[in-house]
Amino acid sequence: MKRIYSFLVGVAVIIASFGVSTEAQAQYCRPQLMPGFWGQGITFFRFGTFSRNSPGTDYANQTGYEYFTGATLLAARNTPITTQITTNAFGTKGYSIWIDMDQDGIFTTAERVLCVVDYSFSPTTFTTTVTIPCTARTGVTRMRVFFMTNQGACPADPCVFPGFVQGECEDYNVEIMGDFVSSFPNDAPDASAILPRGNTYDGSSADRPKPSMTLRAGRAS
Ligand SMILES: [Ca+2]
Ligand SMILES: [Ca+2]
Numbered sequence: 001m002k003r004i005y006s007f008l009v010g011v012a013v014i015i016a017s018f019g020v021s022t023e024a025q026a027q028y029c030r031p032q033l034m035p036g037f038w039g040q041g042i043t044f045f046r047f048g049t050f051s052r053n054s055p056g057t058d059y060a061n062q063t064g065y066e067y068f069t070g071a072t073l074l075a076a077r078n079t080p081i082t083t084q085i086t087t088n089a090f091g092t093k094g095y096s097i098w099i100d101m102d103q104d105g106i107f108t109t110a111e112r113v114l115c116v117v118d119y120s121f122s123p124t125t126f127t128t129t130v131t132i133p134c135t136a137r138t139g140v141t142r143m144r145v146f147f148m149t150n151q152g153a154c155p156a157d158p159c160v161f162p163g164f165v166q167g168e169c170e171d172y173n174v175e176i177m178g179d180f181v182s183s184f185p186n187d188a189p190d191a192s193a194i195l196p197r198g199n200t201y202d203g204s205s206a207d208r209p210k211p212s213m214t215l216r217a218g219r220a221s
Contacts, residue, residue, distance in 0.1 A: 027105060028100075028105060028106075028107070028142055028144070028171065029107075029158065029159035030063065030065050030159070030169070031064070031065060031146070031157075031158070031159055031160050031161045031169050032062070032063055032064070032065070032161060033062060033063065033064040033161050033165075033166065033167070034161065034163050034164060034165075035062065037064075037161075037164065037165065037166050038059065038060060038061055038062055038064055038166065039059070039060060039166060040059070040087060040088060040089040040147075040149055040166035040167060040168070041054070041056065041058065041059025041060070041064070041087060041088060041089075041147070041167070041168035042054060042059070042085060042086070042087050042145065042147050042168045042170050043055075043056070043086050043087060043088050043123075044084065044085070044086035044125065045084065045085055045086075045145055045170060045172075046082065046083060046084035046085075047073050047075070047081060047082075047083055047130070047143075047172070047174075048073065048074065048075065048081045048082060048083075049074070050071060050073045050074075051084075052068065052070075052071075054066070054068075054170070056088070058168070058170075059168040064161060064166075064167055064168045064169060065168070065169045065170075065171075066168070066169070066170050066171070067170075067171040068170060068171065068172055069173060071172075071173075072140060072173045072174065072175050073143070073172055073173065073174045073175070074174075074175050074177060075099075075132055075174050075175065075176050075177065076132075076176075076177050077132045077133065077134045077136055077176060077177070078131065078132070078133065078134050079131065079132075080129035080130070080131050081129060081130045081131065081132070082127070082129055083097070083114065083127070083128050083129060083130045084125050084126065084127045084128075085125070085126045085145065085147065086123065086124070086125040086126070087123050087147055087168075088123050089123050089147075089149050089166065089167075090121055090122060090123060091121060091149055091150065092117060092118070092119055092149070092150065092151070092152050093117070093118045093120075093126070093147060093148075093149060094116070094117050094118075094147070094148050094149075094151050094152070094153050094154040094155055095114060095115075095116050095117075095118065095126065095145070095146070095147055095154055095155075096112055096114055096115050096116075096144075096146045096154040096155040096156070096158070097112070097113050097114035097130060097143065097144065097145050097146070098111050098112050098113065098143070098144045098146070098158045099111055099113055099132060099136070099141065099142070099143045099144075099174060099176075100141045100142045100143075101132070101133070101135070101136035101137060101141065101176070102136075102137055103137050103139065103141045107142075107144055107158035107159075112158075113130045113131065113132060114128065114130050114154075115154035116128060116154055117152060117153060117154060132176060136176050137176065138176050138177060138178035139175065139176060139178075140173055140174070140175045140176075141173070141174055141175075141176060142171055142172070142173065142174070143171065143172045143173075143174040144158050144169060144170075144171050145169070145170045145171075145172070146158060146167070146169045147167045147168050147169075148161060148162070148165040148166065148167030149165050149166045149167055150164065150165050150166070151165055155167075
């Protein structure tokens with residue numbers, strides 16, 4: 001009996017492990033450097049209120065790839081988000097950023113929100129803004145920050161390091177914030193959603209709150 005029970009628990013664990021949302025487990029392609037072309041990477045990245053220094057150990061390897069899961073970055077749509085990238089590289093640097101805005105596990109050209117070339121020779125901090133369009137789906141998705149050297153162009157393919165370039169690809173989780181935050185009366189099926197009839201709800205007192213809705217969105221355009 002004990003053996004059967006253990007077996008059933010094992011089955012339940014296996015089923016549970018397959019029950020995770022496929023979107024959360026989306027498999028994204030990973031670019032890879034040409035053999036030996038490692039050693040130049042992103043050392044600092046800022047995206048809105050989030051910022052992070054990353055050590056050389058995350059790009060001093062053949063993959064040139066790192067998926068940072070220590071935080072989920074927040075992003076409102078249609079709002080310029082201050083973005084900074086610092087590398088340890090000298091010479092022309094190309095930067096691209098993709099955000100999987102429809103959350104299908106693929107970075108398309110239309111989902112590239114940044115494509116710039118930094119012609120400064122020294123490894124200075126490059127500052128720009130990124131704006132996510134209102135068509136982006138809300139929720140947590142993947143962002144790819146792609147840096148490469150020597151091309152005089154921004155990275156064009158999120159899955160490929162062109163030959164004879166160095167660079168690094170950093171992936172982040174980003175939550176694209178929804179427009180709706182709260183409303184009063186709310187939709188919850190509890191006592192707080194029930195208002196006595198006959199009152200005027202005009203905000204004139206604490207127990208006569210004015211109906212309201214709070215939106216969390218970017219600038220109207
Ligand atoms: Ca890095
Ligand atoms: Ca996509």
